[in-house]
Amino acid sequence: MPALRGVDLTVKRGEFVAVMGASGSGKSTLMNILGCLDVPTEGTYDLDGERVNGLSRDALADIRNRKIGFVFQGFNLLPRTSAVENVELPLLYDRSRRPRSTRGLALEALARVGLADRAQHLPNELSGGQQQRVAIARALVTRPTLLLADEPTGNLDSRTSLEVMALFQELNQQGLTIVLVTHEPDIARYTHRIVGVRDGRVIRDVPLPERRDAAADLQSSQPVLEE
Amino acid sequence: MRALVLVKVAWQSILRNTLRTLLTVLGIIIGVGAVIVMVAVGLGAKERIHQQIQNLGTNMIVLTAGAATQGGVSQGAQTFNRLTVADAEALRRESTLLAAVSPVIVAPGNVIGGAGNWRTHTQGVATDYQTIRDWPVSSGAFFDATDVRHARKVAVLGATVAKVLFPDQDPVGQEIQIRNVPFQVVGVLTAKGQTAGGSDQDDVVLAPYTTVQTRLAGRQFIPQILAATASPADIPAAMEEIRAIMREQHHLASWEEDDFTVRNQEDLAQAAERTTEVMTVLLAAIASISLLVGGIGIMNIMLVSVTERTREIGIRLAVGAHSRDVMIQFLVESTVLALIGGAIGVGAGFLSARVVARLTGWETVISPPTVVLALAFSAAVGIFFGFYPARKAANLNPIEALRYE
Ligand SMILES: Nc1ncnc2c1ncn2[C@@H]1O[C@H](COP(=O)(O)OP(=O)(O)O)[C@@H](O)[C@H]1O
Numbered sequence: 001m002p003a004l005r006g007v008d009l010t011v012k013r014g015e016f017v018a019v020m021g022a023s024g025s026g027k028s029t030l031m032n033i034l035g036c037l038d039v040p041t042e043g044t045y046d047l048d049g050e051r052v053n054g055l056s057r058d059a060l061a062d063i064r065n066r067k068i069g070f071v072f073q074g075f076n077l078l079p080r081t082s083a084v085e086n087v088e089l090p091l092l093y094d095r096s097r098r099p100r101s102t103r104g105l106a107l108e109a110l111a112r113v114g115l116a117d118r119a120q121h122l123p124n125e126l127s128g129g130q131q132q133r134v135a136i137a138r139a140l141v142t143r144p145t146l147l148l149a150d151e152p153t154g155n156l157d158s159r160t161s162l163e164v165m166a167l168f169q170e171l172n173q174q175g176l177t178i179v180l181v182t183h184e185p186d187i188a189r190y191t192h193r194i195v196g197v198r199d200g201r202v203i204r205d206v207p208l209p210e211r212r213d214a215a216a217d218l219q220s221s222q223p224v225l226e227e
Numbered sequence: 228m229r230a231l232v233l234v235k236v237a238w239q240s241i242l243r244n245t246l247r248t249l250l251t252v253l254g255i256i257i258g259v260g261a262v263i264v265m266v267a268v269g270l271g272a273k274e275r276i277h278q279q280i281q282n283l284g285t286n287m288i289v290l291t292a293g294a295a296t297q298g299g300v301s302q303g304a305q306t307f308n309r310l311t312v313a314d315a316e317a318l319r320r321e322s323t324l325l326a327a328v329s330p331v332i333v334a335p336g337n338v339i340g341g342a343g344n345w346r347t348h349t350q351g352v353a354t355d356y357q358t359i360r361d362w363p364v365s366s367g368a369f370f371d372a373t374d375v376r377h378a379r380k381v382a383v384l385g386a387t388v389a390k391v392l393f394p395d396q397d398p399v400g401q402e403i404q405i406r407n408v409p410f411q412v413v414g415v416l417t418a419k420g421q422t423a424g425g426s427d428q429d430d431v432v433l434a435p436y437t438t439v440q441t442r443l444a445g446r447q448f449i450p451q452i453l454a455a456t457a458s459p460a461d462i463p464a465a466m467e468e469i470r471a472i473m474r475e476q477h478h479l480a481s482w483e484e485d486d487f488t489v490r491n492q493e494d495l496a497q498a499a500e501r502t503t504e505v506m507t508v509l510l511a512a513i514a515s516i517s518l519l520v521g522g523i524g525i526m527n528i529m530l531v532s533v534t535e536r537t538r539e540i541g542i543r544l545a546v547g548a549h550s551r552d553v554m555i556q557f558l559v560e561s562t563v564l565a566l567i568g569g570a571i572g573v574g575a576g577f578l579s580a581r582v583v584a585r586l587t588g589w590e591t592v593i594s595p596p597t598v599v600l601a602l603a604f605s606a607a608v609g610i611f612f613g614f615y616p617a618r619k620a621a622n623l624n625p626i627e628a629l630r631y632e
């Protein structure tokens with residue numbers, strides 16, 4: 001049985017989309033296709049005006065490298081490798097770039113997620129939220145067209161989740177297109193559009209007129225959490 | 228990816244498991260160590276043989292009875308002894324290129340005199356023998372042509388015989404008995420030491436061949452006739468000339484093979500080296516097996532490493548690594564691993580060669596090309612045995628690799 005059937009989805013530049021659905025409904029499979037980690041057995045996928053179907057393994061790797069940033073539920077940082085070296089990783093595989101100052105770009109990306117002072121720390125010396133921000137910095141460092149986050153807050157407590165969502169909102173306001181998988185309605189409220197998936201089909205695709213501001217919620221919840 | 232980054236990643240991964248790394252490269256260490264010792268001992272032996280052959284005398288040609296065996300030279304394996312004093316005399320008479328010719332008549336037996344008696348070989352030779360062997364006397368003089376012509380009972384002692392029979396006095400002028408025939412000692416030879424085969428060259432008594440032939444009753448044989456040219460350039464032509472004269476001397480028809488063998492020093496050196504080849508082959512076998520075992524060890528540990536780091540590979544593929552990048556990363560790792568083994572092996576080889584030199588008294592020679600070759604070989608083992616695990620890593624599916632627990 002196919003994991004996805006009859007999915008017809010368009011994500012515009014600058015959008016912030018939440019994909020929602022029960023476990024096993026096909027959310028990750030959809031993200032893998034959007035992220036060029038997987039190719040659909042049927043149908044087509046165009047990314048940034050380019051037809052992805054039929055491309056070679058290495059051509060897909062180049063697209064992932066230049067146009068896509070991944071953020072995973074489990075962070076997926078290289079162990080025993082410093083934060084800045086983790087962020088630098090995609091730049092080392094960028095064939096179009098001269099290998100000049102990859103370190104500087106990685107430090108810039110770390111600064112963007114507020115971790116400039118943690119550059120030399122190893123993943124196991126960082127909190128979950130910090131690890132996820134390192135992962136986001138890694139996703140940003142190549143200045144991708146599309147940022148894909150598969151349950152990025154799944155392993156985080158509610159306050160840290162809010163911090164991550166505030167960061168996503170900030171990046172989105174700067175023009176980054178984001179597709180995010182979550183099964184928490186509280187998290188989806190911070191996006192612009194909700195795509196509901198069940199049994200491999202899109203059953204709902206609605207804009208969210210009443211979006212919440214994660215940064216503001218973070219401010220208002222602070223006294224409660226600090227008590 | 229930049230080479231430096233690759234080596235750094237490989238290095239970090241190796242450092243993570245120092246003990247495992249050491250155990251893995253043990254085979255390579257033993258293999259490379261064996262190669263280093265083997266070559267060191269082999270080169271030492273070769274050098275020693277060359278020195279000893281040179282020691283036999285310069286420009287020497289050796290004529291022995293019996294045909295050369297297929298693919299090599301038979302050493303004293305003559306089927307039928309057909310060298311005669313007449314052969315030596317014919318060579319001296321008819322040759323134009325030979326500066327010196329001497330038969331060697333061997334008469335084994337007891338020599339009595341001075342401090343007692345000593346079992347040795349008396350050799351009947353011509354005065355030319357001294358020139359051919361380039362063998363000066365340390366005391367007295369070599370017998371001369373008149374002694375040979377008149378078959379006088381005079382003898383020259385090798386250093387060993389002189390020391391045994393006359394430990395506290397100069398033997399020159401003393402009388403000795405060879406097979407109960409009295410001889411007067413006229414000279415003592417300088418010490419030459421052992422031959423390549425390990426026998427004592429100084430354990431000998433030399434007498435005029437005419438005397439040995441006519442005065443000493445009992446067993447005698449002529450194992451060789453020695454000759455020498457005036458210059459090394461004449462040697463090939465002289466060898467041909469000896470063949471021609473000997474074929475005539477032995478009445479060989481044109482379809483008959485030579486019933487004698489003519490060799491120069493180079494041939495002798497090669498024959499001697501062949502005996503060390505057995506040892507070389509044996510050590511080479513040990514080295515190959517160790518390297519094979521070491522290579523399989525590396526393959527095994529790299530397969531473990533690939534499995535352990537499946538998720539890392541998934542991450543690298545997800546952020547844009549090509550299959551080739553992953554492949555190269557793991558090949559670099561296995562090569563660095565093998566090179567570490569190689570380097571330790573070179574060090575161990577050095578030490579072992581020294582120990583071998585100490586224990587056996589053999590010369591050992593460490594040559595820089597050997598070290599380079601050994602390291603290159605280790606790297607080759609790393610690449611060869613790292614290939615399968617590296618390809619396995621490179622062909623992983625990124626989604627499955629990311630999901631791997
Ligand atoms: N490697 C796989 N092999 C077979 N079935 C799979 C594989 N990965 C996912 N599936 C199936 O595809 C469907 C969708 O999975 P997935 O996209 O991971 O769901 P979600 O992320 O929404 O929980 C599920 O029914 C799952 O069992």
Ligand SMILES: [Mg+2]
Nearest residue numbers: 027028029150
């Ligand atoms: Mg999922």
